Amino acid sequence: MSESVEQTTQTLIDFVAMYGLQVLAAIIILIVGFWLAGFAKRKSHKLLMKSPNADEMLAGFISAIIKYVVMAVTFLAVLNKFGVETTSLIAVLGAAGLAIGLALQGTLSNVAAGVMLLFLRPFKVGHFVEVGGQSGVIKGVSLFTTEMATGDNVQIIMPNSQVWGSAIKNFSAHDTRRVDLVMGISYEDDMDQAMATIEALAKADDRIKQDPAPVLAIGELADSSVNITVRLWVNASDYWGVRWDITKKVKETFDEKGISIPYPQQVVHHVKEG
Template identity: 80%
Template sequence: MSESVEQTVQTVIDFVAMYGLQVIAAIIILIVGFWFAAYSKRKCHDLLMKSPNVDEMLAGFLATLVKYIVVAVTVLAVLNKFGIETTSLIAVLGAAGLAIGLALQGTLSNVAAGVMILFLRPFKVGQFVDIGGVSGTVKGVSLFTTELATGDNVQILLPNSRVWGSAILNYSAHATRRVDLLMGIAYDDDINKAMAVIEELAKADDRIKQDPAPVLAVGDLADSSVNIIVRVWVNASDYWGVRWSLTKSIKEAFDENGISIPFPQQVVHHVNASADTE
């Protein structure tokens, strides 16, 4: 028993004597490498954000990529400290990566789609988009998923392959948007008077642009109403505020001017076909 303990202790002493400096150096390399990786990520992100052509989404991706490259170089340096042939290891990892890639084609398609999204930038962080019927504010894009937040702050994670393969509606891409309303009035009401009321409201709201000028037109003669099309241009950030307030203002102005907004109704003719036979 004592001989076994002595052999174990001697083995540990021999290992420390032979590899002690390498172990210490490897630990130092790991600590410095991981610190430098985090520092490089932060510094790269700050530098990229100073460029007007780089947005938050792309800067975050490139900074993370730099971090992983530094980590990979650190790990290879540590392995080299112990005399491990890194070229052979890289070849083995390459072959393993190919096998894993074939098994995870769906995952790799998300990575490829993520790269396309990050470099072609169909949307940016903070913009409101609709992707294949899913709407929300863009919070970020990683290599595998795109994160959205709904209006009530529910998180949505979409696979990048689905994002890249779907129609993307970006409601925040342009500085201005058009508000479209359809207001119905009764057939007995004065169309010109109703349009004049709406026009005055559009001129009175500073958020509504006068160039291009608001458009008012009779859209169609519906079953129960004459439908007036209202189209005004606003800043994208004012879209919902103008839409809601203009709808409310039109209703109140119609009430003040004796213009009614009819509800669906049907005219029924009753024919009394009673036949008295004697």
């Protein structure tokens, strides 16, 4: 029994003597490698954001790639420490990657679409967009998905391939937007007076730009109203505020001036037979 214990002890001592330093070195490499990966990600992100054309999504993507590259080099260094032939391992991983890629074509299409979104940048973080039948504020783009938040702060996560394969309507791409309104008045009312009233309200609001100047025109002679088309240019951030305020002020001013906004109505003629 004592001889068996001595043999086991000796075997452990020989194992530690043979592989102890390699295990210790591998642990040190892992610790340093993981620290370097995190440091490289933070540093590269910080440097990229200093660029005048910096973009949060692109900086996050590139810094993440740098982190994964450092981690991959770290794992190869650890395997090499144990005598594993990394060259043959890379070849095996390449073949396996090809097989996995064929099996995961949909996933890889999301990665490809994510790369296109990050480099071509049809939108940025914070932009309000409409894409794939969904609309919301862009929160971020990863390799596989695009995250948005709706106006009532509901999270939407869409596959990148669906985003890239759809028409993207970006409401925040330009500094200015046009507010389009249609104001209906009665056929008995004075059209020129109504248009002058709306124009005065547009000039009195500092948020409405005078260059390009507001456009007012008779857009349609509808069934029950004369429709005035109103087009106003504003800063993108003022779009909804101006739209709501002008609509309210037009109604209040029309009431004061006796200009009516008719309800939809139809005139029915009853013909009596015989």
